[in-house]
Amino acid sequence: MAENRQTKARKERTRKPPPPLDPVMLDAIAVRYVERFQTTRARLVRLLRQKLRQRGWEEGLPAADPEAVAERMVQLGYVNDQAFAEARTRGLVRRGMGAGRVKQALAAYGVDSELVAAAVSDVDALGAAVDFAHRKRLGPFGPPVTEPKARMKQLGAMARAGHGYEVAKRVVDARSEEELED
Numbered sequence: 577m578a579e580n581r582q583t584k585a586r587k588e589r590t591r592k593p594p595p596p597l598d599p600v601m602l603d604a605i606a607v608r609y610v611e612r613f614q615t616t617r618a619r620l621v622r623l624l625r626q627k628l629r630q631r632g633w634e635e636g637l638p639a640a641d642p643e644a645v646a647e648r649m650v651q652l653g654y655v656n657d658q659a660f661a662e663a664r665t666r667g668l669v670r671r672g673m674g675a676g677r678v679k680q681a682l683a684a685y686g687v688d689s690e691l692v693a694a695a696v697s698d699v700d701a702l703g704a705a706v707d708f709a710h711r712k713r714l715g716p717f718g719p720p721v722t723e724p725k726a727r728m729k730q731l732g733a734m735a736r737a738g739h740g741y742e743v744a745k746r747v748v749d750a751r752s753e754e755e756l757e758d
Contacts (some may be wrong), residue, residue: 596632597640606645610654614663617655618686620646661695662742671710676700677738705739705747706756715748716756 624642649655682692714730734744
């Protein structure tokens with residue numbers, strides 16, 4: 577047993593660093609990433625820059641251009657920011673997240689503000705808030721709230737999920753599910 581640990585430790589110490597990148601390897605990294613994950617152009621550029629920082633660029637070659645690689649992936653149809661924004665919005669709304677949280681998540685992925693606005697425009701604010709309240713047992717879906725502190729905690733949870741104050745207040749203060757449907 578001890579020999580196996582020592583041998584493994586010795587191999588880890590003597591492992592060669594990966595070779596510096598060249599244009600073919602940079603393209604291969606991009607293709608491998610987009611075949612595994614739906615992503616945005618900005619996120620792909622960020623990934624490629626990170627790989628360049630980690631491994632370096634082979635000397636004697638023209639400077640690396642992650643933006644050009646990402647643009648080629650967009651032109652080939654492997655990366656589509658609009659489809660990404662729509663899919664991510666549907667997933668977050670299904671989980672009960674509000675428009676604020678959706679905007680924040682899409683901005684973190686580097687989606688253009690116009691695409692974010694278009695994706696969020698179709699969000700049913702009350703429906704998403706009701707779904708969130710149902711999942712988290714808030715408002716009419718949980719035990720009755722008698723203390724102001726408990727009500728504030730529920731409103732805080734709704735706010736962190738990206739719901740506006742008016743919608744959150746309506747859901748938390750509802751006495752029954754029927755009241756929310758009206």
